[in-house]
Amino acid sequence: MKHFLALSFLLVVADVQGYSGLPHPLALASSFSQIYHQLDKINLGNCSLADVSLPLDATKSPLPAPSTNLRLKYVALGRGTQNYTCPSNVPSNSQTTIKPQAIGAAATLFDASCIASSSLALLHEVPAIISATxxxxxxxxxxxxxxxxxxxxxxxxxxxxxxxxxxxxDMGLSGSDFWVATWKIASTPAPKSTSGSSGDIPWLKLGYKKGSGIQVSSGYPRLPDLSIHI
Known part of the structure; x- marks a missing residue:
């Protein structure tokens, strides 16, 4: 219930910022007030992940499991962009259609530990919601x-x-100095989402290359949002 209230608040604010002709402003203000007072009792970040496990069986070809001596440190939802470029050796007058090449991504990471600890099903449906925001x-x-x-x-x-x-x-926005640069260990096609989203990039297992405070990471990204399990 508490996560439903929080998500309701997020969606209402998103709708308000995307639409200027608001009907029934007094009713809307009342809804904001009721939800906001309930939010005062809710913790949406830094929840325990002790009982959360990675859904490695959700794909047809399971990814290798993390080492047994590791513990889940972060669950985050990312909102950002995938970056592409065109090959530099294509003549400017070429009539050939060239497929852009992916050259990386950038995303802001939002704490999803409380959603993950209460409902993994909800966790995997939230990206379809925030992708439109x-x-x-x-x-x-x-x-x-x-x-x-x-x-x-x-x-x-x-x-x-x-x-x-x-x-x-880089988890510096959380107040820590933790960060990790990674490399790809394994990849598998992303499972289908019940929300009907398409175009999800493969789930990845990522290994430690260098960093501070995070020894090894396993990441399972989705586009246009990035779900990170470290």
Whole structure:
């Protein structure tokens, strides 16, 4: 129930920021007030992940399991962009259709530990919801919700590719100095989502290359949003 209220608040704010002709403003203000008072009792970040397990059996070809001496440290939902480029050796007057090449991605990471600890099914459906919300609106709403709940910070990090084309997960926005640059160990096609989203990139198992505070990571990304399990 508490996560339903929080998601309702997020969706209402997203709708408000995307539409200026608001009907029934008094009713809308009343809804905001009721939800906001309930949020004061809710913790949306930094929940225990002791009982959360990775759904490695959700794909047709399971990924290798993480080492048994590791513990789940973060579950985050990322909202960002996939970056592409065109080959530089194509003549400017060419009539040939060239497929763009993926060269990396950038995303803001939002703490999803409380959703993951209560409902993995909900966790995998949320990306389809936030993909329609502009990143600026989403970040503003997350900051607003964090202020109105018992959550320290819902925006916990950034994902990007460094100069060496290594995928990096920097959790500095959570107040820590944890970060990790990774490399791909294994890949498998993403499972179908019940929300009907398509175009999900493969799930990956990522290995430690360098970093601080995070020894090994396993990541399972989705586009246009990035779900990270470290």
């Amino acid at each position: 502009p990143l600026g609106s989403l970040a503003f709403t997350a900051a607003l919700v964090a202020q109105g709940t018992r959550s320290d910070n819902i925006i916990i990090g950034e994902h990007y590719f460094d100069a060496g084309a290594d995928p990096v997960f």
